[in-house]
Structure formats: structure tokens, C-alpha cells
Amino acid sequence: MSSYLLVHVDSDREYLRAPGEELQTDLGVLDVPEDAAHGDVLETHLGEEFHVRRLRGPDLFNHFERTGAPMMPRDIGLVIGHTGAQAGDRVLDAGTGTGVLSGYLGRLGADVTTYEIDPEFAENARENMALGGVSDRVDVRAGDLTEHLDDLAEEESFDLLTLDTADAAAAVERAPDLLVPGGYVAVYTPFVEDARETELAAREVGLGEVETLETIQRELTVDDRGTRPSTAGVGHTGYLLFARVVE
Incomplete structure (x- = not known):
């Protein structure tokens, strides 16, 4: 509904x-x-x-019941823009949390399988998916993605792997087994140490087009005196790794 x-x-x-x-x-x-x-x-x-x-998508960020800090809309925009996520894509996601990224992708028309290690968080995410009208597209599973990688690799191939977990590197190592040729990996982390680990893992397994970006955005202050970048707030949110299966 x-x-x-x-x-x-x-x-x-x-x-x-x-x-x-x-x-x-x-x-x-x-x-x-x-x-x-x-x-x-x-x-x-x-x-x-x-x-x-x-x-609309930003309303998910503003109104979903939160279980932590959800991915910011600007970071979600980079994920969609850099991977070309679109209707009909099969997405494997981990670190569901509040479910904002899964909700955005579901509303694009992608079919999302997302893993959340905390059962209570997973139940909250299911309720958010119902509220967002995407329960038919987003399958929220309670569990640790890394424990299901073998079965998932045998069951089907995905177009996109999105991760927001501390053990993302372990899943990135299996990306060639999980993704279709040309499929993308997108990993979000707030910590530079994890960003380094995931990039090294991506290069080790032969993924191509590997890049890690820091996401920084500053709002402009517009008033009678003039226009300048705002001095309030934090411009940095985290790091995003993108990579692609090239063989």
C-alpha cells in the first residue's frame, strides 16, 4: 500500500x-x-x-523510524549515479539499518535483498518498507550476510552489491561470485581505515574501475551581505568505494 x-x-x-x-x-x-x-x-x-x-525519496530519510544514523541522501545519490542503479536491477545489500538506501532503490524499481544483523533493526526496517510502499520489492532478512555468501552465490547473480557494514571487505572479496559481468560494488564507511581495507580487497580480487571518494558538501549562506559557504555543520559524511566486475 x-x-x-x-x-x-x-x-x-x-x-x-x-x-x-x-x-x-x-x-x-x-x-x-x-x-x-x-x-x-x-x-x-x-x-x-x-x-x-x-x-518522494527524501521523505524516507525524514520520516522513517530510525535505528541509527541512516545514509544521507547525498551519499545515496552518489551510489545511484556511480552505479546506474535502475528499475529491474537485482540488488544485494547489507547493513540495512533504518532502510533508507533499500527504500530508495526499491522506489526506483530495483528488487533488493538486504541483510540486517540485528533482528529488532530488521523488523523496524520491514515496517519502514511497508510505510514506503516497497515491501513487494525489498526483502529484509535478519542475519549476517557473510554467513550466506556461498548460498547466495549459487542461487542467483546480482547487478549491484551495496554495503554499509564493518566487515564489508569480506563481502567485497566475493563480489566476482555474486555479481553479473559489469555489476557494481558500492561500499559506504565513515572510517578511513575501513575504506582502505575495502579498496585493497577490491583490487586483490581483480575488480576494475576502483575508486574511493570522500563525500563532502557545504551549504551556501545567502543574505544581504553576500553569498559564501556556510560555517555551520559538518561537511564530511564518509567514504564511498565503487568498483566493477570487468571479467
Whole structure:
């Protein structure tokens, strides 16, 4: 079932609800109709208006129930841009966490099998996939991916391997067995030591087009005095390794 973003424009409040669900706030109670659609204007019992918007990728990041720090949208954009992830792709993922990356890929039309080592985190991710309307595309499994690599290599080949785990190098070593020719690996890590380990593993098993990028982004401050990079916040989020099966 698809979810919608309900926005109260005047106060800029946002809530994620599926058709048929109820929203209770100090602005009143609102029953979301089963036939709710993008562009509708709904009223609470107190007469407060909420506008219905179609769910978009960034809304997953903003509204999913979090079990840790999810991958930032800017990093997800790099994963999609550097690997060409697209509808019909078969993706093997590990380190599901909140499930934002899996949700993005599922909404692109990819079929995702994702492993989360913490059973409670995995259950939360399943609920997030339902909220994001991608339960039919994202299979959240509780377990350690490295313990299932042999079976997965025998079962099917994937187009993309995405990893956000401390033991990512162990999975990267099996990439040639898991991926189709031309398939991509994308590994996110916040630590430079892990980034080095995964790149060395990628080169050791003969992957091509290997590169590791630090992701840095600064917002511009625009005011009456002029425009300059913001001095607030942290520009660095982590490191992304990309590699490809070339044989």
C-alpha cells in the first residue's frame, strides 16, 4: 500500500500516513480516505487543512523510524549515479539499518535483498518498507550476510552489491561470485581505515574501475551581505568505494 506525505502548509508540519490510517494531532483528528490521492486537501475534525503529497525519496530519510544514523541522501545519490542503479536491477545489500538506501532503490524499481544483523533493526526496517510502499520489492532478512555468501552465490547473480557494514571487505572479496559481468560494488564507511581495507580487497580480487571518494558538501549562506559557504555543520559524511566486475 502506498503512503502519502500529509503537509499542514501554514505550520510546515509533515506526517507520513497510508490510505485508511488515522492522524491525531493538536490540530484535530484526520482519517485518511482509502482513495486519497496526490493533490487532495483533507480536513481534520477541527477544520484544519492538510495537503496530500506523493511520497518522494527524501521523505524516507525524514520520516522513517530510525535505528541509527541512516545514509544521507547525498551519499545515496552518489551510489545511484556511480552505479546506474535502475528499475529491474537485482540488488544485494547489507547493513540495512533504518532502510533508507533499500527504500530508495526499491522506489526506483530495483528488487533488493538486504541483510540486517540485528533482528529488532530488521523488523523496524520491514515496517519502514511497508510505510514506503516497497515491501513487494525489498526483502529484509535478519542475519549476517557473510554467513550466506556461498548460498547466495549459487542461487542467483546480482547487478549491484551495496554495503554499509564493518566487515564489508569480506563481502567485497566475493563480489566476482555474486555479481553479473559489469555489476557494481558500492561500499559506504565513515572510517578511513575501513575504506582502505575495502579498496585493497577490491583490487586483490581483480575488480576494475576502483575508486574511493570522500563525500563532502557545504551549504551556501545567502543574505544581504553576500553569498559564501556556510560555517555551520559538518561537511564530511564518509567514504564511498565503487568498483566493477570487468571479467
